[in-house]
Amino acid sequence: CGASPESCNTSHRKHDLPIHGVSETIVGVLGGGQLGQMLCQAASQMAIKVIVLDPMENCPAGALSHCHVVGSYDDSVTVEEFAKRCSVLTVEIEHVNVATLEKLEQQGLDVQPKASTIRIIQDKYLQKVHFARHGIPLPKFMKVNHQFTMSREHYYFLFLKMIVENITMFDRKLWLRQIDDPESAKKAGDLFGYPLMIKSKRLAYDGRGNAVAKTEEEISSAVQSKIFASVNNLELHHNTFLVSSIHANDQATLFAALGGYDHGLYVEQWAPFVKELAVIVARGRDKSILCYPVVETIHRENICHIVKAPANVPLKIRKLATNVAYKAVSSLEGAGVFAVELFLTEDGQILLNEVAPRPHNSGHHTIESCFTSQYEQHLRAILGLQLGDPSMKTQAAIMYNILGEDEVATNLTGLICYRLSCLQGEPGFLLAHQLIGRALGISGATVHWYDKPEMRKQRKMGHITIVGPSMAIVETRLKFMLNEELLNGD
Numbered sequence: 001c002g003a004s005p006e007s008c009n010t011s012h013r014k015h016d017l018p019i020h021g022v023s024e025t026i027v028g029v030l031g032g033g034q035l036g037q038m039l040c041q042a043a044s045q046m047a048i049k050v051i052v053l054d055p056m057e058n059c060p061a062g063a064l065s066h067c068h069v070v071g072s073y074d075d076s077v078t079v080e081e082f083a084k085r086c087s088v089l090t091v092e093i094e095h096v097n098v099a100t101l102e103k104l105e106q107q108g109l110d111v112q113p114k115a116s117t118i119r120i121i122q123d124k125y126l127q128k129v130h131f132a133r134h135g136i137p138l139p140k141f142m143k144v145n146h147q148f149t150m151s152r153e154h155y156y157f158l159f160l161k162m163i164v165e166n167i168t169m170f171d172r173k174l175w176l177r178q179i180d181d182p183e184s185a186k187k188a189g190d191l192f193g194y195p196l197m198i199k200s201k202r203l204a205y206d207g208r209g210n211a212v213a214k215t216e217e218e219i220s221s222a223v224q225s226k227i228f229a230s231v232n233n234l235e236l237h238h239n240t241f242l243v244s245s246i247h248a249n250d251q252a253t254l255f256a257a258l259g260g261y262d263h264g265l266y267v268e269q270w271a272p273f274v275k276e277l278a279v280i281v282a283r284g285r286d287k288s289i290l291c292y293p294v295v296e297t298i299h300r301e302n303i304c305h306i307v308k309a310p311a312n313v314p315l316k317i318r319k320l321a322t323n324v325a326y327k328a329v330s331s332l333e334g335a336g337v338f339a340v341e342l343f344l345t346e347d348g349q350i351l352l353n354e355v356a357p358r359p360h361n362s363g364h365h366t367i368e369s370c371f372t373s374q375y376e377q378h379l380r381a382i383l384g385l386q387l388g389d390p391s392m393k394t395q396a397a398i399m400y401n402i403l404g405e406d407e408v409a410t411n412l413t414g415l416i417c418y419r420l421s422c423l424q425g426e427p428g429f430l431l432a433h434q435l436i437g438r439a440l441g442i443s444g445a446t447v448h449w450y451d452k453p454e455m456r457k458q459r460k461m462g463h464i465t466i467v468g469p470s471m472a473i474v475e476t477r478l479k480f481m482l483n484e485e486l487l488n489g490d
């Protein structure tokens with residue numbers, strides 16, 4: 001199947017399907033990133049047909065899917081058209097057009113997990129309110145009255161960006177009008193103390209919506225930096241819309257759409273965690289729940305860097321973490337796998353950070369280390385098949401994320417701009433390829449390369465999972481792969 005809606009074979013409709021594999025259902029996935037790619041890999045082993053909707057022609061899942069429709073999962077007409085081709089619709093990213101999913105659900109489409117769940121989760125503040133109501137332990141949180149509006153100049157900048165590729169950062173301060181109420185954030189600071197975590201409610205990923213204010217004086221700059229980050233995310237998620245609008249030359253519509261989202265912020269009390277843990281929870285259509293072993297996630301600059309499975313914590317903590325994760329997922333509607341991110345505090349408390357309604361980075365290791373991978377489990381769950389065994393078949397596993405390295409500053413027609421990306425053959429890619437080369441020589445290591453055409457700093461480009469008979473052995477193998485003996489002399 002080709003990469004555009006036109007070339008996609010429209011005869012694959014639910015009514016004229018031949019029975020294939022374990023289910024004749026066509027699974028539609030909103031999003032075609034690496035999670036979608038690994039979902040397609042699992043689906044292909046089970047002979048389940050998956051079609052994906054993603055705006056990037058060369059998205060990671062595209063080549064492995066039964067059909068890739070090029071289009072925005074945030075555009076209602078595109079999502080509605082896409083939905084006509086599937087019998088069950090799921091997501092690999094939560095930043096989708098949820099109003100359309102709700103409408104489709106009312107018309108009888110099978111959306112898993114339910115649109116109500118995606119609505120709660122895609123707004124972090126709503127998510128926190130929901131879990132607090134269900135008695136889930138959380139860091140304290142509070143709404144802040146910070147909003148921004150986009151100036152006409154910034155709107156023109158977006159057009160410029162479409163014309164000149166590779167410009168991803170400008171000094172936008174000049175171009176944003178802001179409605180500020182720092183007093184409300186300061187009130188939260190008085191109540192919660194410092195450091196204070198400031199978060200974007202929506203469109204956050206890889207920590208890009210977060211800013212830390214260490215003191216009251218830092219609140220203003222932290223808030224500002226996040227308002228700009230929101231604009232960055234906005235561009236990312238509206239790429240397709242921007243392109244079509246340029247063609248339509250419908251500037252007023254574009255401006256209205258960009259301004260129409262709530263990019264407000266909220267504030268969280270700092271969680272003094274000693275470890276970050278995560279639990280993948282699978283929930284069947286019959287509401288039966290199975291939990292994967294608790295893992296430890298190690299973040300670098302807010303991005304998941306390493307996952308250790310199982311987590312090296314006492315049994316009591318593992319039970320507590322599993323119970324919190326179980327309770328959190330029980331409070332949501334629909335089937336699928338969910339990832340529950342948790343903080344372990346010094347005094348042995350477990351606090352929930354956030355939930356993802358889909359397979360997750362913290363569950364990549366399950367492909368090699370568990371009887372049923374999170375991807376296969378997600379398909380089983382949404383299709384109403386029997387859930388598989390989530391337990392580990394190896395003693396220990398470590399997942400290492402290959403993150404983008406490169407950053408190149410360039411100067412274009414005298415404007416201050418930066419190029420934060422590199423292409424195949426440039427230094428960032430070469431470093432990653434060297435790492436992969438070393439991984440191939442490590443016993444128990446499996447390489448996953450997402451084949452993204454462009455590398456950006458801190459972008460997830462691939463991962464390597466190493467399994468082995470003990471955590472000590474797997475750690476040694478990781479060190480060897482990273483050449484750390486040579487660097488540290490140990």
Ligand code: ATP
Nearest residue numbers: 139197204205206207208209268269270271299302
């Ligand atoms: P992703 O979706 O990629 O996991 P995100 O952008 O949604 O990331 P969060 O999960 O909210 O961001 O936060 C990223 C990281 O920031 C956390 O894993 C944790 O290390 C840190 N963090 C988040 N909230 C707090 C908090 N209240 N106190 C201390 N650290 C925090």
Ligand code: MG
Nearest residue numbers: 204205206354
């Ligand atoms: Mg998140």
Ligand code: MG
Nearest residue numbers: 207341353354
């Ligand atoms: Mg997170």
